[in-house]
Amino acid sequence: MTKMDNEHIYDAVIVGAGPAGLMLGRKLNEGDLHNFLIIESKNKVGEPLRCGEGIGCSEFSQFFPKKEYSFIANKVYSHDIIYEDLTRKFQSEFYQLDRPLFEKWLSEEIKDKIKLNVKCLDVTIYPEYALVLTDKGNIKAKVVALCHGNSYNIQKKFGMSIKNQLIIPCYGGIYKNYNLSKDKFYFIFDKYPGAMWVFPKDEKTANIGIGLYKHDINIKEFFNHLMKKYKIDAEMVSEYSGSFPASGPIKKTYSERLIACGNAAGFVFAGTGEGIYYALKSGEIAGEVLLECINKNKFSENELREYEKEWKKSFYPKLKAGIIFLDLLEIGYKFNKMKRMFGSPSQDELKGMILDGKVPYRAKVLWRLSKIFNLKNKKKIPLLFRLVYRLCKGFRIIK
Ligand SMILES: Cc1cc2nc3c(=O)[nH]c(=O)nc-3n(C[C@H](O)[C@H](O)[C@H](O)COP(=O)(O)OP(=O)(O)OC[C@H]3O[C@@H](n4cnc5c(N)ncnc54)[C@H](O)[C@@H]3O)c2cc1C
Numbered sequence: 001m002t003k004m005d006n007e008h009i010y011d012a013v014i015v016g017a018g019p020a021g022l023m024l025g026r027k028l029n030e031g032d033l034h035n036f037l038i039i040e041s042k043n044k045v046g047e048p049l050r051c052g053e054g055i056g057c058s059e060f061s062q063f064f065p066k067k068e069y070s071f072i073a074n075k076v077y078s079h080d081i082i083y084e085d086l087t088r089k090f091q092s093e094f095y096q097l098d099r100p101l102f103e104k105w106l107s108e109e110i111k112d113k114i115k116l117n118v119k120c121l122d123v124t125i126y127p128e129y130a131l132v133l134t135d136k137g138n139i140k141a142k143v144v145a146l147c148h149g150n151s152y153n154i155q156k157k158f159g160m161s162i163k164n165q166l167i168i169p170c171y172g173g174i175y176k177n178y179n180l181s182k183d184k185f186y187f188i189f190d191k192y193p194g195a196m197w198v199f200p201k202d203e204k205t206a207n208i209g210i211g212l213y214k215h216d217i218n219i220k221e222f223f224n225h226l227m228k229k230y231k232i233d234a235e236m237v238s239e240y241s242g243s244f245p246a247s248g249p250i251k252k253t254y255s256e257r258l259i260a261c262g263n264a265a266g267f268v269f270a271g272t273g274e275g276i277y278y279a280l281k282s283g284e285i286a287g288e289v290l291l292e293c294i295n296k297n298k299f300s301e302n303e304l305r306e307y308e309k310e311w312k313k314s315f316y317p318k319l320k321a322g323i324i325f326l327d328l329l330e331i332g333y334k335f336n337k338m339k340r341m342f343g344s345p346s347q348d349e350l351k352g353m354i355l356d357g358k359v360p361y362r363a364k365v366l367w368r369l370s371k372i373f374n375l376k377n378k379k380k381i382p383l384l385f386r387l388v389y390r391l392c393k394g395f396r397i398i399k
Pocket of ligand 1 (some may be wrong): 015016017018020021039040041042046050051053054055118119120121126147148149150151170171209224241242243244261262263264267268273274275276277279398
């Protein structure tokens with residue numbers, strides 16, 4: 001930072017140039033705000049790739065309605081959800097992005113606002129401004145948006161985190177000479193809680209990876225084992241690792257002169273790890289709220305609370321469905337009931353739960369009971385739980 005930058009007060013500083021930060025930057029730019037800055041710790045936007053790169057077509061089209069973009073690598077029409085020897089299928093259109101290209105494209109119209117190789121170390125709030133401490137000097141801003149992914153150290157002291165955040169480690173890569181269908185996505189559940197994704201990019205190339213909820217096994221070895229078991233033939237071109245949060249939204253996504261978007265706010269569908277849509281949407285909502293605050297020159301908690309109100313209206317039910325989905329998955333694995341639970345929802349229910357945040361009533365009851373009986377922390381299913389569950393069935397509270 002130059003000395004002048006030290007004195008200058010930006011209207012907004014965005015920490016992180018991922019989908020959330022870039023979308024927010026684009027919104028501020030569209031709102032004719034020019035006194036803002038995005039800081040990014042990496043030396044390139046969009047690289048290295050650490051993602052499966054899949055996103056629902058209808059979600060994506062909310063922001064980018066054209067049928068063709070250079071960064072859309074493929075479109076698929078159906079999903080195969082596999083659990084060992086069982087396969088559930090449903091129709092749904094998804095795009096397979098070239099995510100590095102997508103992020104470069106997103107950054108194009110705001111590239112003069114992005115400062116690369118600048119790492120945010122901390123944020124301090126003063127009555128007149130927020131101070132962003134970086135490895136290149138300090139920056140002042142009226143308001144700061146934390147869009148820096150799932151590391152919660154900076155925001156913890158503002159109560160913008162969640163206790164015991166579950167972070168899911170992932171491993172995968174880009175593969176060539178891929179032997180399965182180009183027209184569908186595959187999700188594979190197997191021995192350990194977690195899932196493998198197989199997302200084709202074209203006839204021969206696929207993005208294949210795994211996220212595991214169990215931390216004490218070698219993820220790479222298990223991934224390679226699944227490649228063989230499910231007869232996925234392909235040669236690795238490049239590999240990645242990464243992680244995503246899976247405990248749902250943080251306790252509070254705003255504080256005085258501060259908001260959090262995307263992964264920094266815990267906005268990921270916990271059951272599948274999808275977070276690109278929520279990063280884009282929260283960036284968009286944050287942009288609208290911040291423009292308003294900057295206009296009024298008001299950055300109190302009261303003003304910024306509007307952001308939380310809006311994202312809750314927009315996508316909270318979907319995130320909640322993701323948490324229920326994940327909790328039931330964990331219980332299914334823990335008590336060896338996966339096969340039964342996997343086969344239980346109808347095609348539409350399965351699709352509704354994964355894609356639209358619609359949780360079937362009986363799944364909600366089961367989830368609620370599992371919370372009351374603290375099933376996740378029990379070694380055996382308590383007798384009383386079985387009894388209550390049977391009574392619910394008997395009285396047709398659930399089918
Ligand atoms: C292996 C894997 C596969 C996934 N697959 C999918 C998928 O197929 N579909 C889907 O929808 N979602 C997927 N996700 C989730 C998705 O990638 C995230 O939810 C999404 O990237 C969140 O966007 P974001 O902008 O909030 O954060 P990020 O994409 O993490 O961007 C944060 C940016 O901030 C920068 N940064 C971090 N710390 C600092 C700092 N201190 N100072 C400055 N800059 C900083 C980072 O370098 C990064 O560029 C996957 C995640 C993983 C790990």
